[in-house]
Amino acid sequence: MNAIPQATGTTVGMDDDIFEQFIEQLKRYVRERLIPAEAQVIAEDKIPDEILDEMREMGLFGLTMPEEYGGAGMNISQYVETIRQLSYALPAYRSITSINLGMVCSAIKNSGTDEQKAAWLPRLAAGEIASFGLTEPGSGSDSAAMQTTATRSGNGYVLNGTKRYITNAPFAKVALIMARTEKEALPRNAHVSAFLVPMDTPGISVGKSDKKMGQAGSHIADIIMEDVHIPGDALLGGAEGKGFQTAMQSLDNGRLSVAAASAGYARRILDTAIRYATERKAFGEPISNFQLIQAMLADSEAEIYAAECMIADACRRADAGEKVLVKAASAKMFASEMCGRVADRCVQIHGGAGYLAEYEAERFFRDTRIYRIYEGTTQILQLVIAKNMLREFAAGAN
Structure with missing residues (x-):
């Protein structure tokens, strides 16, 4: 495949015709190259170096x-559509790119200094892998419980703490680390700052890759920091107290990426279920002729379409400058x-075969489970949505 042509501008994204050509090219690459390589990725638990290249x-x-x-300058809608198409294949392919694109790049673009942008964005665009260090053994969305500290030392800082479940940690070249620069501060969350930290800095170690339920080829691990000395210009944006705000802004993109991954993989799963239903026979005819099988297929199609519409609307609003939290x-x-x-319906349509590792349905079931957990569990997102609804209602009532 050819490299993506550069955008005609950085505010409106790539030219529509160029983007459509790229998407068609990507679809072919996914089906002709990435899907055939899935068995190797699963067997070796890694994406082959030649595919990464x-x-x-x-x-x-x-x-x-x-x-x-050095990037393509895609807008949010184009980026998320690309992720949706890429996610038709094994989740590891999206996972290796998405932290760079949706979270670390977003944080640097929105909050970094000119010097930080010049130093890091070209490297990330060229394919250096990044990690996003927010979650800890005792905290995730609860920043008040964050234990990682950044203590001032001369013109720089000393980092101490552990980050947990960090995607791409075993092969990251840089991590965006959230750390406490004050014991507590007002306004709320102003004690958290963000730092761009090269992973080869002395004092940083990476734990063993965690064994997971699914998503073979994608790796998560702890990042352990013991007296890690970093210069003052590692502070994102050159200002303390902006880290949690930066993290939350980046999570909007991260959540849209996970939504797109969910929709893209669901389309692959449904296609697999349809194929099996038309090939598998019972009582002398394909099971796709049975109305209760058809009901599961129809429900899946309707729900995928609903998700695609939600994602497209949220992206369009984000591109228009609206807050889309x-x-x-x-x-x-x-x-x-x-x-x-x-995924559950796909297993059910496969029947007993759906419980066997020989068939893709079993793997789909395991792979999809994490989507309801990372970038905000369903329960955390329910709280986010409800609290904002109540806040808006109270503001309107006053």
């Missing part, structure tokens, strides 16, 4: 980077739950 050459690590930094949370919550239901 191809993805770098295609520009898949730089989709959202501004063109002046609630809509991104809603899209991620619905799409991830939907994907789980589609």
Whole structure:
């Protein structure tokens, strides 16, 4: 495949015709290259280096980077649609690129200094892998419980703490680390700052890759920091107290990415279920002729379409400059739950075969379960949505 042509501008995204050509090219690559390699990725629990190199050459690590930094300059709608198409294949392919694109790049673009943008965005666009360090053994969405500290030392800081369940940690070149720079501060969450930390900095170690239920080829691990000395210019944006705000802004993109991954994988799962239903025979005819099988297929199609519409609307609003915290949370919550239901129906349509590792349905069932957990569990997102609804109601009533 060819590299992605650069965008004509950094505010409106790629030219529509160029983007459509790229998507058609990506669809072919997914079906002709990535899906045939899935068995190897699963067996070796890693994406082959030659495929990673191809993805770098295609520009898949730089989709959202501004063109002046070597990226494609896609807008949010284009980026999320690319993720949806990429996610028709094994989740590991999206996982290796998405932290760069949807979270770390977003944080640097929105909050970084000019020097930080110039230093890091070209490297990320070229395919250096990044990690996003927010979650800890005792905290995730609860920043008040964060234990990682960044203590001032001369012109820099000393980091101490552990980050847990960090995607891509075993092969990341840089991590965006959230750390406590004050014991407590007002306004709320102003004690958290963000730092761009090279992973080869002395004092950083990475734990053993965690064994997971699914998503072979994608790796998570602890990042352990023991007296890690970093310069003052590692502070994202050059200002303390902005880390949690940066993390939450980046999570909007991260949640839209997970929503797109859920919708893209659900489409693959449904296609697999349809294929099996037309090939499998019972009582002398394909089981696709049975109305209760048809009902499961129809419910899946309707739910995938609903998720696609939610995602497209949230992205369109984000590109228009609207705040989409609630809509991104809603899209991620619905799409991830939907994907789980589609995977469950796929197993049910396969019957006893769906419980066997010989068939893809069993793997789909395991792979999809994480979508309801990371970038905000369904329950956390319910709280996010409800609290914002109540806040808006109270503001309107006054």
